[in-house]
Amino acid sequence: MNSSPTYDDPGVYRTLLESTKAIPWKIDWASMRFTYIGPQIETLLGWRQDSWQTVNDWADRIHESDRQKTVDFCVAQSMQGVDHEADYQALTRDGDLVWIRDVVHVKRHPDGSVDCLVGFMFDITERKAAEDKILQLQKELETMSYRDALTGIANRRMFDRILDVEWSKARACGEPLSLVMLDIDFFKQYNDSFGHPQGDLCLQQVAGLLDDTASRTRDLCARLGGEEFVMLLPATNAEAAHAIAARFARLLARAAIPHRNSRVDDVLTVSIGVGTIVPGGQDAPEAFIELVDRRLYRAKGEGRKRIVASGD
Template identity: 70%
Template sequence: MTAPLTSPIPLADPGVYRTLLESTRAIPWRIDWATMRFTYIGPQIEELLGWSPSSWLSVNDWADRIHEEDRQKTVDYCVAQSQQGIDHEADYRALTRDGDHVWIRDVVHVVRGEVGSVDSLVGFMFDITARKHSEDKILQLQRELEVLSYRDSLTNVANRRMFDTLYPVEWAKARVTAEPLSIVVIDIDYFKQYNDHYGHMQGDECLRRVAQALDAGASRSRDLCARLGGEEFVLLLPATDEEAARNVAERCRKLLGQSAIPHARSGVGRLVTVSMGVGTIVPGAEDNPDVFMDRIDRRLYQAKSAGRDRICDAEA
């Protein structure tokens, strides 16, 4: 019987375990709980962060090398979990010796003594920088998609979804603060005839230019210009009384007039015009936002019935 070519490695040999640990990308470490000092940290730490293993003496060295924005919450969490004897994980930014930072995931195991008290902490540090960058990119894309979901892709102003989201919020604020809330509903006059004459591509350009004028007219940061659909738009004007709302509507009509968009098939002139319904309310406990919107829609209909190219801010 021939002898084996190699002898089995005695796995009980501590040197073997150390070789295995130090050949991985994960960085092993051990802290003595009584003294709060490192009794071991893998040499891989120097390649990752630039700090030599000999410079990791106590938990203070670990804490000082955590990014200041992550330091307190990370230290507090790890200490609390360790005191309770709970294994845990923590993600944080570790400072490198040259002033940069690396994302670390620290996986911690609590070792108990014979009487059940905490004896030591052992764990592994993992470099998760690439994963974090990927996650950040995904979150950024999700935020961009969320913004796009609230924006009308044709006109680049807010869409119906945005208005439906913000309207009840501004209504509730106005009710609490007893400030007036105004809404302007706008409809482009004879837009079907515009499309029939100029074509839908030119019609889309017309919608974009009208939206631009309306958005410029509602110029405060809290004001919202949204496209409700088709050729209909809305202005949501928080903290705006009747006179100010009328002024905003007039300013929008003036800006649209300055755009001078030709409309050969209009029944009120040779340029694109709009009809507007305007309403203002200080919401009370008995008021209903849907009823208020219906009132403004009726005023828009009145403006159109009265000949278009005008503003209606009162009931007939």
């Protein structure tokens, strides 16, 4: 005679449930009391199986940062008879945190009223850690995509993006927006003289000095490419923008980076174009950039090592 248990034996189901890592539970809706929770809960969270008496025990063991929103969500979904899932941080008896995914099924009476809630708790701590790592890496990659790999300051992509934002703000507020564009004088000759590794170091030094000059929160310094750099200066009038450009030129002169093949000095110098605008409805940032770029090339054409801040 076959003495093996039949599949309608409650003991079979309990054995199956309690041999899995998922933690089964059941709550009576009328009394809001646990009628069952798997013994695995003690292994996972440290709380004794018989300490899970009411839904308040469940709520109190959710970390305070997740507690209210989790309880509100689960209650609302349950009242509507909607099966649902909730991720939250649970407190262990020792005060540590474990990420839980609660999968909830709402069982109803024939008249449609809620009878009980049954569900499973899953430990998703490792999954959450992996997801957080992926998000962190994605943010790092995004940050890298907006940074110049050599100098560490913003790149052209970041400059274009921030310019659009600051342009719109300046137009809405009627504020001046200034741009300082600069190009290292005779940089090809610098590379030919000192070599590309030293040329890279030179670009990094210039970027560092720019970063020191554009020191306000909303100021942005960026490398546009090659030896060309820019400072975007929100809420900065023409006089202040010229002063900032001149301050950078003084910092560069003080740094005294040797340049024996320069035709204008024995140290590194730059040519600078400066422009200021209060954007109107008909103005375009591209035209403003072109204006400042023309001033930069006028500075180069007029002998380099100078600032041009007026004219077309």
